[in-house]
Amino acid sequence: MTDCCSTPGLMPMNQAKETLLADITPINDIEEVSLNDCDFRICAENMVSPVNVPAHNNSAMDGYALCADFNQDNEIPKGSQFKLVGTAMAGQPFMGELTTGQCIRIMTGAVVPKSATTVEMQENVIVQGESIITNQSISKVNHIRLAGEDIAVGEKVFSQGHKFTSIDIGLLASLGVSSVKVFRKPVIAVFSTGDELKSASDTLSLGDIYESNRHVLIAMLKRLHVEVLDLGIIADDKTKIREAFTIANTKADAVVSSGGVSVGDADYTKEVLNELGSISFWKIAMKPGKPFAFGKLANSIFFGLPGNPVSASVTFHQLAIPAIQKMSGQSLKKPIKLIAKTTDIIKKHPGRMDFQRGTAFTAENNTLNVTPLSHQGSGVLSSMSRANCYIILPQQHQGCNAGEYVEIELFDHIIG
Numbered sequence: 188m189t190d191c192c193s194t195p196g197l198m199p200m201n202q203a204k205e206t207l208l209a210d211i212t213p214i215n216d217i218e219e220v221s222l223n224d225c226d227f228r229i230c231a232e233n234m235v236s237p238v239n240v241p242a243h244n245n246s247a248m249d250g251y252a253l254c255a256d257f258n259q260d261n262e263i264p265k266g267s268q269f270k271l272v273g274t275a276m277a278g279q280p281f282m283g284e285l286t287t288g289q290c291i292r293i294m295t296g297a298v299v300p301k302s303a304t305t306v307e308m309q310e311n312v313i314v315q316g317e318s319i320i321t322n323q324s325i326s327k328v329n330h331i332r333l334a335g336e337d338i339a340v341g342e343k344v345f346s347q348g349h350k351f352t353s354i355d356i357g358l359l360a361s362l363g364v365s366s367v368k369v370f371r372k373p374v375i376a377v378f379s380t381g382d383e384l385k386s387a388s389d390t391l392s393l394g395d396i397y398e399s400n401r402h403v404l405i406a407m408l409k410r411l412h413v414e415v416l417d418l419g420i421i422a423d424d425k426t427k428i429r430e431a432f433t434i435a436n437t438k439a440d441a442v443v444s445s446g447g448v449s450v451g452d453a454d455y456t457k458e459v460l461n462e463l464g465s466i467s468f469w470k471i472a473m474k475p476g477k478p479f480a481f482g483k484l485a486n487s488i489f490f491g492l493p494g495n496p497v498s499a500s501v502t503f504h505q506l507a508i509p510a511i512q513k514m515s516g517q518s519l520k521k522p523i524k525l526i527a528k529t530t531d532i533i534k535k536h537p538g539r540m541d542f543q544r545g546t547a548f549t550a551e552n553n554t555l556n557v558t559p560l561s562h563q564g565s566g567v568l569s570s571m572s573r574a575n576c577y578i579i580l581p582q583q584h585q586g587c588n589a590g591e592y593v594e595i596e597l598f599d600h601i602i603g
């Protein structure tokens with residue numbers, strides 16, 4: 188039996204994603220921000236290091252920098268004696284050089300003189316007056332952090348499209364960089380359509396529901412660190428929907444609506460979009476999310492999400508988020524898919540690619556297992572909230588028994 192809600196001619200999910208991504212032009216406006224403001228921002232140029240890190244050969248240990256002759260095994264034998272001629276601290280280098288048989292006291296991070304052949308930990312020597320004696324054999328170039336061994340001057344540190352992280356900020360600081368060039372954040376307009384939709388402060392009448400999609404979408408957009416233009420709840424009224432699209436077209440790079448994209452009598456979103464712009468495709472072989480629509484206004488990209496809360500969240504996450512990332516100038520990374528053993532039967536009719544919701548866990552024998560959530564309905568947001576992964580079943584998959592293996596995708600930081 189095929190999927191009851193699948194109709195012939197639905198665009199395969201992967202084709203929909205490729206078509207949509209191919210239509211996105213990355214933002215090219217560049218701005219300069221200070222180091223402490225670049226977290227989550229997208230690098231707008233290929234960056235090379237202006238300096239060596241570390242800047243100088245320096246000691247990895249508190250101990251002694253020695254100038255020694257090494258035997259054939261590149262070692263200094265136990266019992267060798269060195270005369271102490273000075274001290275090097277971090278930030279206070281020893282200004283002279285050593286000759287064979289000499290050493291200096293040295294602290295972690297202090298510059299190692301060019302003439303020093305090795306550094307030994309203080310635990311491995313005995314101090315006798317103005318000399319030290321090795322209490323074990325010592326190998327060459329020990330405990331010296333070489334100049335440029337972390338990053339060499341001129342080495343590429345970040346590529347255009349990289350999203351800066353907290354650690355990257357530290358790395359940039361270690362290069363003496365105080366500001367970076369990043370792409371402007373895209374502005375994303377969001378609205379929900381439906382006469383039945385009410386805000387938390389409203390009293391519900393028969394048939395009304397509390398609106399949730401916009402809140403999910405805005406939360407995901409905030410995690411993406413883009414600018415959000417919240418256009419609120421729009422009634423099932425062509426004029427009001429037209430107004431919302433007109434505002435979005437002048438102020439936003441993309442507009443995301445939910446609801447009104449199916450075939451119901453009040454499903455006006457598609458109709459208005461056809462008037463003001465063009466629809467690239469509508470209806471895909473994806474469950475949940477069949478009526479997903481993608482198109483363009485004069486100045487903005489349009490994502491029309493289905494109204495059902497799970498359908499809206501999954502299509503937004505799977506299709507709109509990668510598109511917005513591309514629009515932001517970010518290099519796209521393919522999501523990591525894993526293979527897990529299902530603990531329960533999985534039901535599926537062929538016809539659409541399923542993104543079922545599951546909880547993945549490591550079993551006692553260290554194998555990755557997944558339990559499909561018992562309620563897979565497109566309106567059951569509570570089961571999505573309990574899930575930590577998608578169970579992805581290809582279009583022609585027909586379900587499987589407990590103990591069989593399926594592909595899963597763990598929820599990322601945008602949805603999880």
Ligand SMILES: Nc1nc2c(c(=O)[nH]1)N[C@H]1C(S)=C(S)[C@@H](COP(=O)(O)OP(=O)(O)OC[C@H]3O[C@@H](n4cnc5c(N)ncnc54)[C@H](O)[C@@H]3O)O[C@H]1N2
Nearest residue numbers: 379381398399400401446447448449454477493494495498
């Ligand atoms: N005859 C057919 N009917 C439907 C089909 C179909 O192919 N033929 N497709 C079904 C599928 S699949 C989906 S998904 C829905 C999507 O319909 P719409 O995008 O037009 O969404 P609405 O009808 O406006 O709403 C559906 C459902 O979701 C609730 N909703 C809507 N917006 C929100 C919101 N912002 N927050 C919370 N809940 C929301 C709404 O009250 C409805 O219950 O169409 C099927 N029908």
Ligand code: MOO
Nearest residue numbers: 475476477498565
């Ligand atoms: O595609 Mo709808 O999103 O199955 O409920």
